[in-house]
Amino acid sequence: MDGTKTYHHGDLRGALLEAIRVLVERDGPDRFRIAEACRIAGVSTAAPYKHFADRGEMLRGVALAGMTRLRDAMANATAAHPPGDPMQIAALGRSYVDFAQREPGVFRLMFSLTEGHEKDAALQAVGDEAEAIVQRVVADATGLDPESQDARLRAYALWCFVHGHCFLTLDGKTDPLPRPAEDALLAMVGTRMLGG
Structure with missing residues (x-):
């Protein structure tokens, strides 16, 4: 998907990337958890896979x-x-x-x-x-x-x-x-x- 669709809380793709960035800074790129990024972004654990393959x-x-x-x-x-x-x-x-x-x-x-x-x-x-x-x-x-x-x-x-x-x-x-x-x-x- 191109990630351009917006959601009620703004740009979901952007919110996920920002949550992942925060976790990368805190935990490192090899240790961040996708589920925690979803929690921070306020989305379901299935949401990232609408925008990212993996x-x-x-x-x-x-x-x-x-x-x-x-x-x-x-x-x-x-x-x-x-x-x-x-x-x-x-x-x-x-x-x-x-x-x-x-x-x-x-x-x-x-x-x-x-x-x-x-x-x-x-x-x-x-x-x-x-x-x-x-x-x-x-x-x-x-x-x-x-x-x-x-x-x-x-x-x-x-x-x-x-x-x-x-x-x-x-x-x-x-x-x-x-x-x-x-x-x-x-x-x-x-x-x-x-x-x-």
Whole structure:
């Protein structure tokens, strides 16, 4: 089903995805219970199967919504600065780190538990759009063609750094940095990666 039908309490599909998101944050993506999501959403235990084929499809829906929020946060962060402004890179990194810290369960779901995600055209499309934001910011800062190999490599290097930093922090492999120090780190890495 396309999930566009609305119910007396609003969008049932959206309510279920939000309930699952809450449980993913609390219990992790591999331990949430569908019955509890139904209770939170105020629907019967049969209701999810009018919108989702199985548990995996439910998790992909939560991952897609998360990827969309992350992409939008990245776009909004960069739009707050003029093209080519070095602050775009720092803001981009900050938006990514903030998302990971705000929604660690969804962040892990998006990037760790990805069975079937590679076959989901919608997830791939949103991921490509997020990647294009990074490439555009790199191109604006360096004067490179956003589709050039150099711009792609620099964008990838920035993503690897920020993504790795998020997981090292979330996994407790390093102590969280105070925000000013983390902001300085993001600015330093962005400047150095774009500088030469």
